[in-house]
Amino acid sequence: MSHKNTFNKTKDRYFCLRIKIKPYTVRHFKSVLAIFLIFASGFHARGQFYDIGQAPASTKWNTLETTDFQFIFPAYLDSFAIEAAQSFQHNAGAVKSGLRTQPLKTPVLLHPQSAISNAYAIWAPRRIEALTTPPQKNYAQPWMHQLGLHEYRHVVQLSKLNQGFGKGLGYLFGEQATAILTGLFIPPWFLEGDAVLTETLLSKSGRGRVPSFSADLKAQLHEKGAYSFAKATLGSYRNYVPDIYTTGYYIVAHGRKKYGIELWNSALDKVARSPLTFTPFNRGLKKISGLDKESLYDEAVEELIAENKPEFTNSAFWPTPAVKKDFIEYHHPFKLNDSTVVALKTSFVFNPEIVKIDQSGNETTLLKTGYVMDRLISMNNGIMAWSEYRPHIRWQTVSYTDVVMFDPVSGISERMSFKRRLFAPMAGKKTGSFAAVGYNKDASAYIFIYDNGSQSEFHVPDGLHPLTPAWTGDGSALIFITVGTEGKSFMKLDTLNGTFHSLTVPSFAEISDPFVSGNQVYFTGTSGETSQICMIDILGGETVVVTNSKFGATNPVVYDNILIYNDYTADGNRIASV
Template sequence: ISAVIPQKCIAQYFVRGQDPCSLKWEQIKTEHFRIVFPKDFAKEAQRLAYLLERAYGPVSESLGQEARRIPVLIHNQGVESNGFVGWAPRRSEFFSQAPPDNYGQDWLEQLVIHEFRHVVQLEKLNHGLTKGLTIVFGEQATAAVAGVYLPFWFIEGDAVATETALSNSGRGRIPSFERGLKAQVLEKGTYSPEKAMFGSYKDYVPDHYELGYLMVAHARSHYGRDIWANVLSDVGRKPYPYAFNRALKKHSGHTTTGLYKETFEELKKHWQKDPLFNEPGVEEPLNPTSKLYTNYYRPQFFQDSMVVAVKTSLDKIPRIVSIDPRGKESTLCVPGYIDYNSLDAGAETLIWSETCPDIRWVHRSYSDIFCLKSGSRKRLTKKQRYFSPALSPDGQQIAVIESTPAYDFYISIIDANDGKLIRRYDPPVGTYPMQPSWSEDMQSILIISQDGNGKEILELKLADGSFASLHKAGFIEISGPEMIKGLVYYNAAYCGTEQVYVLDPQKGTSTRLTSAAFGAHDISINNKGRGIYSFYTSDGLKIASLANVSESIAFKNNDNYYGNGFDSILSSQEQRPEFKTDSNLLKAYKTEPYSKWSGLLKPHSWGPFYPNAADYEIKPGASILFHNLLSTSFLSLGYEYDLQNNYGDWSGSYEYKGWYPELSMNIKSGKRENIFSGGDNNTSLEWQKTSANLKALLPLSFSRGAYVQYFRPSISLLYIHAGKTARTLDFFQENQAMTFEYRLSYSLLHRSVARDMRVPLGFSVNVAFMHPLLKEFSAGKILTATSVLYLP
């Protein structure tokens, strides 16, 4: 979830991609929002409209700013869980698929609060000099002020603080959200402000969401709810150099550096008092040691004595690895875009889910199930939306969570051999099911269920489709239930740090099994009663073992929650919205068709200059920019003046990306002057140059395992005309050239990580053929080929 702010004024548009051209669109207009959505999302669009209006006042209150009506675009064809706010043009975009491991808050409620807070932040900037700049330059002015002066840690930290304050959940209440900084500070020390805010290629540095939340919440707890409203107001009114630091100093007495140091000095003292930090630690990790930050997700026993896990690190893309009893690690498979927490192991089979992008449409993707058996990787399903696979004890069936674009969810069972659907179960009304696992007798499936009351563990009886509640956690974070020999092992944060707990369903008693200082989760137990689980350190997730799990269980519940207290302070400063979505309370909003051609000629930015995005230059002149809501149509018109050569050009460019091939057109026309020397006299020749380009491009991409392929065939019509002006000399002859160009581009590239300065391995080939279209133009045919080879 993010706010997208251009970091360069030249970057007028943020274009993430397009939706399939076959979609039919509809819209709902409310007092403060215009929601545009695919037709099959109509039912949830009504609820979303209600949620947006209910959140409008509470989200705006602590910044003291009412927002103008804004369009909200819904993408429901993919499996990504995200959202962003763009400001040139001004809009918000929601990706409606709920995360497979969502915390105890409805996903759409989370999106509404977080993303609308970004809208209010930017509206708050639009005062004083910034408002004047907006009149002169359009919406790009506010985006530029935000990009230059607002640090990302504040933009995202304030939004996370708001989602926490205005709900019973939110990331500020999830212990794993702060564990990266907590472990780093207590084990490695507090990094410099520069390293903490800008990151590092050498060490793992928690992102600006985690850093920002703690700094924003600390400032609100010490200097009052209105501190950030005052800072934003000052930055907007006077966007001068160091505006954010000057405003923060004025209202808190600290610069950014001072606030960072104060925040983590206090948090370090608090974290050092955590009872778990002072308890005996876990055993030595089973995994090989590494100097780099490395994570081992979902460790499980495989073939009884071997351990398998999803491994990620700073220098390599994710892979599935095995660790033998001697500690030797081997790579079993390099998957595609794997969900790290989806790995499940059977006697001879590994299964997991991967995000599979569409070859053309960025906003359409799938989540499919893959398996590894006898060293062979196989894709079990195609173009499905299956999450969190769980292999049955006999290895013949897989339980998954299935979703639809209409925001419906099911607990489904598919065949483990061919991926075909066997049966589908509806979850209880108004709930979101997550993380299924089988009982040992295969008569039931456990799930985590989330609704308006938080989370609970439910047991689905497969014979009749009924559900029984085993454990209600409310808004305390729980996940990953596994039933083993009548007991339910699950992850929970009852003590303020995520740990492994054990539940006896018959007695209703629960106890903590692990005592990792920064969190532990995802236990796996083999036939001999030995257990392994992940535990977090400042060097990443490691694998620990329990020699005998049953001997470690003592049923007692004496945990006291130990948190930083920011969530309570933030909530006390806000008026929480009531998201009662009972059908009797929902207002029926009028739904209207939305045309794909709507807003094609609505300008969003303009200015007395001409931005040349290709050369990263800004020249004297004028420009006006158009960009429709669906991000399919882009038009720019302008005039640029070349000071060096003393001439100007009128230009226009148009792109349409709403069909399978992308279409573009560019035209540029202006006077030119050539000086001819002859004896003592120089002759000036003025003429008119006009050039145009029509192009059709098919941008296709394919991904498989460690590699991504791009195939981009295109055809272009190039036209150049040299014509006369009123001052052209008589001997000048008009001329024109028209050329067809056919181009094929293909790339096969190894996926990269943050440490890679370039593609680590791969190649690209570009072949082009040009020929003249006009007979009177005597140029010949041209065939070119270029290639690039990338080596480690």
């Protein structure tokens, strides 16, 4: 429900003193209140600032400058920093063009020793800080290319406020003025939605092209209907709500497509030049479209519903306990036997745990886990494996992962610490052995194999980044996905002689989650605008789409010629088979 502001029109008396407010008094009151809010925000300004932590005191820093950036990085990261600087600078002009502003030279700090994959565009002081280790659920483009588009767009957005009243405010409060205006008037869904749209428009990948990115919103709209604007953009403690990245992307994309780039320029211009109007963002939108934020959201949702009409599914769902007051998901299901599956269970309320579920839907907790990196769990030869986050005891920008091996039948688990950053481990044929993806502190990637105390590193050629290795049946080779400037492809590592073989030509089609069964590789691919389980023969051949999920099928495994996988619904990931 929308409420119109009738403050200027009313003839009623206000406050307990019953003072009659004249028109000129109202104008003065609005101005005084606006100035008060701005100054009051200054006391809360520290909440707008973010310190991601300290690097080791022994770090020696180098700098590299381009036209738009100053890169600051550890001395041992020279070659990586040069490539990152070239990528950032190459895309800078395109990232700036839509909002027609020229940011000041932006510092970019690189932190290569964190197990977390993230980056931050931070104000006061203005900078980008990037944790350079890519996620294993990466898109079909290099991680730093992705960050150069998304994070620099945030810098451009906030630099747009350095005009008019905002610029004058900056003379008084410095960069804190931008933080104040952003916190008071710019909705977070716009900031993230616009950045996601930018990364999608200016690349051949980006989240807007990845079906799993929008699966939750499409499922919600189809099975539960549209939520109110307030619920969709502010979230809920009662129901799962798609995040502001997804919702914001569709609002911003719809607005740009229907009303042009002037729509969002107008909104930001109003915030910078006329913040004392109290609702400058809405006024900027109305100037171009005649709509406020809520009406624009309604339009975007109607368009998305009209464009997406899911068909039938061929998935058979595994029974799970009924859920009433929580949002439960089951990730990476595996079959223990004909009548029992195991999976990673996540919840709004409880910590992640490994559970087993029988054919009647009876569930048993087997193990409570820590923070599972990328929610990636594998199972091979009856042993489950995953990596868990471990922070450094002193330095916040340094962290590692432990590898956890778990036998769901005996209930025995083993935690192995290597002081490395290891991801997506998969148990080998020999007891206690596994393969994983590793990252050195110089940001180079390798395949790591541990075998009864011996440790081997296999560096992937051509600077490609490996994702989610999967053992072949005989344990002599690994099939994994690589990411590079040409997109994603499948590659094979012969572990006996250390040779690499390309299995497919790189492309920007989304592929993930490989599982090897015989000569077939099952994986998550794309069919139309939905993630589906696909299959390709290692020896060559066309890709075959195996599932027909309504909203997305992921994480395939094969047990006794039965395909087990996750099928997405409005109530989260469920266990399915076909």
